[in-house]
Amino acid sequence: MDNPLYIHINELAHKTEITVRTLRYYDSIDLLKPSSKTEGGHRLYVEEDLKKLQQIQFLKNMGYALKDIQEMLSDASWNWEHSLRNQLDYIVEEQQRLKSMEVSVREMLHSLVLEQGNQHEAIEKLIQLSRPKAAKLKSLREDLFSRDEQELWEKLPRMQGSDPHSLEWIALLGQLKSHMHEPPACDKVQNIIRRMMEKQQEDFGGQDDFLNKLWDARKSAETSEELGLYPLEPELIDYMELAYDVYIMNQGGHNDER
Structure with a gap:
């Protein structure tokens, strides 16, 4: 049986543009364990670990928390459709919240123009405007x-x-x-x-x-x-x-x- 081709943690970090510190953290929370270690204690990974890391980053970019990702990748009975629909609902709600924040920030910037930079006056008037x-x-x-x-x-x-x-x-x-x-x-x-x-x-x-x-x-x-x-x-x-x-x-x- 051929020996697996190991990837040193530094090489993996370079390939994936993920810091060594992050890879060590993933190891500490059992999200991505290295397949082996060198005699000096350096973490070694194989191709399957690389694929799993790519899956982790893909799900992370969709807004999932690391705890949820760990369950998703380890639970064979995970309901992906239900999870994705919930995540979509969360993202839509978050977009609405951020849009509301954007409007408030824009109003504050414009109010500062009218109030000659007087932030207290600007805030008071925007509070009045919201009534x-x-x-x-x-x-x-x-x-x-x-x-x-x-x-x-x-x-x-x-x-x-x-x-x-x-x-x-x-x-x-x-x-x-x-x-x-x-x-x-x-x-x-x-x-x-x-x-x-x-x-x-x-x-x-x-x-x-x-x-x-x-x-x-x-x-x-x-x-x-x-x-x-x-x-x-x-x-x-x-x-x-x-x-x-x-x-x-x-x-x-x-x-x-x-």
């Missing part, structure tokens, strides 16, 4: 806006959005807030307002009734909260309104598109 109930939001929007206007609502920028539209609006509001110590008529502020007006025309051209209703809602902290709009300080709302008025006046009295 409205979906059913109440839907009812209030239906009361305030027509069916066509409710479709326009879906085009509004979102704090959790990653689209260029939302990101630009967040940046513009953050810039405007950073210049509140300056006169509304100064060039920096008017350039921001000009871009806001351009975006309004790009996204909501000809929808003045909707924009006016939205602005009226924005000016009420209570209505804004009930609609699920990101909280803006009354001082910022007033400053924005003054800056808009200056812009409109400089444009020769065009229709207010707020």
Whole structure:
């Protein structure tokens, strides 16, 4: 009978890109025992051990815990279909959890832009934003806006959005807030307002009734909260309104598109 071809632990680690430390750990928990050892105590593996290691890594990449993998590979009666369906359910739930975390992190990043890096203010406002109930939001929007206007609502920028539209609006509001110590008529502020007006025309051209209703809602902290709009300080709302008025006046009295 031919002697088995042994693979030294260092060679196995190199072949599989798994560290020697990990292989030693697998040995210590009886997940992957070496087939033999050298006189100096170095672990030796055979081709079957390599195949088992590949199976371990394959199952590990599917999200299984090492304890479960040990049972799966040692229990001949293991119900693979049941196990895989359970694992799939877990992965879907985990994806939903991670998606929710992604939304929260994105909202926090965008809120920091608006709040000039004030993390305490950003957190407080996001907590406030999370309070409205979906059913109440839907009812209030239906009361305030027509069916066509409710479709326009879906085009509004979102704090959790990653689209260029939302990101630009967040940046513009953050810039405007950073210049509140300056006169509304100064060039920096008017350039921001000009871009806001351009975006309004790009996204909501000809929808003045909707924009006016939205602005009226924005000016009420209570209505804004009930609609699920990101909280803006009354001082910022007033400053924005003054800056808009200056812009409109400089444009020769065009229709207010707020």
